[in-house]
Amino acid sequence: xxxxxxxxxxxxxxxxxxxxAYTIWGLLDANTGYIExxxxxxxxxxxILSVFIAFYVSRVFKTQGGxxxxxxxxxxxxxGEAEQGFFSPWSWWPIMLxxxxxxxxxxxxxxxxxxxxxxxxxxxSLVGWVYEYHRGYFGH
Numbered sequence: 001x002x003x004x005x006x007x008x009x010x011x012x013x014x015x016x017x018x019x020x021a022y023t024i025w026g027l028l029d030a031n032t033g034y035i036e037x038x039x040x041x042x043x044x045x046x047x048i049l050s051v052f053i054a055f056y057v058s059r060v061f062k063t064q065g066g067x068x069x070x071x072x073x074x075x076x077x078x079x080g081e082a083e084q085g086f087f088s089p090w091s092w093w094p095i096m097l098x099x100x101x102x103x104x105x106x107x108x109x110x111x112x113x114x115x116x117x118x119x120x121x122x123x124x125s126l127v128g129w130v131y132e133y134h135r136g137y138f139g140h
Contacts, residue, residue, distance in 0.1 A: 001061045001068050008054035015047030093129035100125055 019040055026036045069079035100122035107115030 001057060002071055005054055005058045005061065008050050008057065012047050012050035012054060015043050015050060019043035019047060088132065091129065091132060093125055093132060096125035097122060097129060 022043055023035055023040050026032060026034065026040075069075035072079075100118050103118035103121065104115050107113070107118055
């Protein structure tokens with residue numbers, strides 16, 4: 001995690017330096033002589049986002065109380081073998097939900113009427129995914 005924190009701080013510094021150089025270059029250009037706002041704001045926002053991520057990861061690192069196994073040179077593979085969560089390998093609901101999201105974006109691009117169908121499919125898929133373990137063979 002230390003390497004990740006350092007990389008995001010370096011990326012933030014680079015983006016802020018690139019933003020300053022881009023702005024100065026635009027002002028000194030003989031043909032235009034003005035600031036190109038899209039690139040300037042884009043580089044500044046990427047730098048700000050990098051600062052946010054670096055700050056968040058550094059706070060998480062301090063509160064978790066120690067290094068991750070990935071940060072230690074003497075760590076074994078088994079050290080990072082904690083449970084990551086519970087995922088249903090046989091569930092079809094995430095595929096249905098992804099299809100509903102694809103239809104929703106298609107509705108934004110082509111016609112709004114498709115978005116209403118996608119919203120209905122999305123609601124059914126989300127409810128089915130949430131209550132998957134409350135009924136049927138796998139209910140508990």
